[in-house]
Amino acid sequence: MLMFGSLFKHKKQSGLGAGCFKGFTDWHSHILPDVDDGFSTLENSLDALRAYEQAGVVSVWLTPHIMEDYPNTVFELQEKFVSFKEAYFQDNLSRNAGFCCLNLNLSAENMIDNLFLNRLEKRELLPLGEGRLLVETSYYSAPMNFEAVLREIQAIGLIPVLAHPERYMYMDNAYYARLKRMGILFQLDLPSLYGMYGRLSYKKALYLQKKGWYDMTGTDLHSIEAWNQMTK
Template sequence: MWPFKKRISLKDSGIFDGFTDWHSHILPGVDDGVQTMEEALGILRLYEELGVKSVWLTPHIMEDIPNTTVHLRERFAELQAAYKGNVKLHLAAENMLDNLFEERLEKNDLLPLGENGDHLLVETSYFNPPMGLNNILLRIKAKGYYPLLAHPERYIYMGESDYQRLKDMGVKFQLNLPSIVDMYGDRIKKKAVLLLNEKVITCMGTDIHHHDIFQKFICAGIRTNVQKLLGF
């Protein structure tokens, strides 16, 4: 049961005023996210209207989408040249913990995020962990990076004990904001609220892939109690 019934749209909540989006797929034409420069610029204009301060562009890097750092930096430079607004743009990547990541980690061929460039946004399959997950996370730390787990609330195989174990290992968590407005379903929303209640979320992101979905997301209703958990 939700103790508060009042709902307010995310757009009207003020949550985006000064917000940093730590996870997005706005860099055009590099993964399953935004495909055109026009759409990317449209989303960034909407970010301006909402008061977003900065956004990290975190395209997928995985065996199925083997983006290179050189290519992503080239595309990022093109977006920077085309965008004339006031949202600050940063480039990083969302790294699937697969064999390709292991190779790139060994070579230190990575696109980290954070002001000090010492965090790696990582993900796994939603259904199963990779073999040797703990060892991979420890190797990331040994290289001098903090593992930042993307959308932990969305992993079907993870429960409270898994979150605690990862937290004890020094893994940080990035919440997807759409998780709290039923965009992924009630089960995932409950896990998101659990993580917020436990105060283990380091940062938040939209994980936005398309302009139309983002418009639907910002118009979605957020309950007052979740709004308070988010600090508003």
């Protein structure tokens, strides 16, 4: 996260430049093809990973949506991940491009909805590394019993990571402070830094960065066009 600290001074509405991705771990992306509203073809997904290699990214977490609109199961995602990883390794080998292979990992972005409560009860979850779980909510209103659900996640030994807190219109500074006191981790969406999600998200991202409340960073990449915009 610290490597992006100076970028908060970057002029809004321009991208971040490719140079700042050296050594970067992307904790949030929708690059796994054909599972949600992110990348839809294998070729586009491989294009994105080639661009990541060139920019010096070292590690990528594939975090497809699991929500009522995209009811992906853990098993289906794991199967798709294995075949995608194989396709990527073959592509990397065939190019002999001189770049190191990216470290690819599978997790999920869990919308807190009824489907999630069901999966939580059955422990059918894809953690974000050791002991963490990436969650999101609607941008406009908190889910029912939101804080109780976060405590339930903690009770089974997982630390909730709130995806892109700066994008939730219903959260104010006191709300953020309360979540931090609960031990919730925050993940910054990089495009918030150049105003892709509007002025309010940009200002909230500045505030959360100044408070030192971001724990990890992700692109939340949904398309190769978004990558080109971010790195220009």
